[in-house]
Amino acid sequence: MTAGSAATASAAREPLFTAFDWGWLLAGALNVVVALIQVFAPDLPDGQWVAPSGIPGRAVGNLRLPNQLRSLLQWSCIAVVALTELRRLKLRWAMLSMAAFVFAVVLTASRTGLVSVLLLGLWSLVDRRLSIPTRAAAGRTADGPAAVSPGARRAACMARER
Numbered sequence: 001m002t003a004g005s006a007a008t009a010s011a012a013r014e015p016l017f018t019a020f021d022w023g024w025l026l027a028g029a030l031n032v033v034v035a036l037i038q039v040f041a042p043d044l045p046d047g048q049w050v051a052p053s054g055i056p057g058r059a060v061g062n063l064r065l066p067n068q069l070r071s072l073l074q075w076s077c078i079a080v081v082a083l084t085e086l087r088r089l090k091l092r093w094a095m096l097s098m099a100a101f102v103f104a105v106v107l108t109a110s111r112t113g114l115v116s117v118l119l120l121g122l123w124s125l126v127d128r129r130l131s132i133p134t135r136a137a138a139g140r141t142a143d144g145p146a147a148v149s150p151g152a153r154r155a156a157c158m159a160r161e162r
Contacts (some may be wrong), residue, residue, distance in 0.1 A: 021079040035059030059107035070113040130138025
């Protein structure tokens, strides 16, 4: 907070904000890996680097709280929007990151996750300050849960049966 407050009055504002966004993107990417392991390779987690899921077929993150994981992934999506707007992240990487984050949100089976993804899509429709490529990347997330959800659940069920 202090660094952010001090940076608003200086030239260091944009580099600090960019570093903050890259941190969210990295945290999101690492947690996508955790979610994939918890759902598709549930026997792999040893509790050292990846916590086993207490809910079979559902990604819960290392804190074992699916809504906490969903929140982290949502902030990662917002960081992707910011990095794309700042032209620090290419559009193809932005779309790939968004798709991965939304897929991981679907794996959490969080009802608030669905709402948050839909709100992100709505934001891309309403906020005219966002560039068209950024709006396209964020807007594509809104149809992600509908497109991914049945396949993700089927794959999770098959992984659980192994």
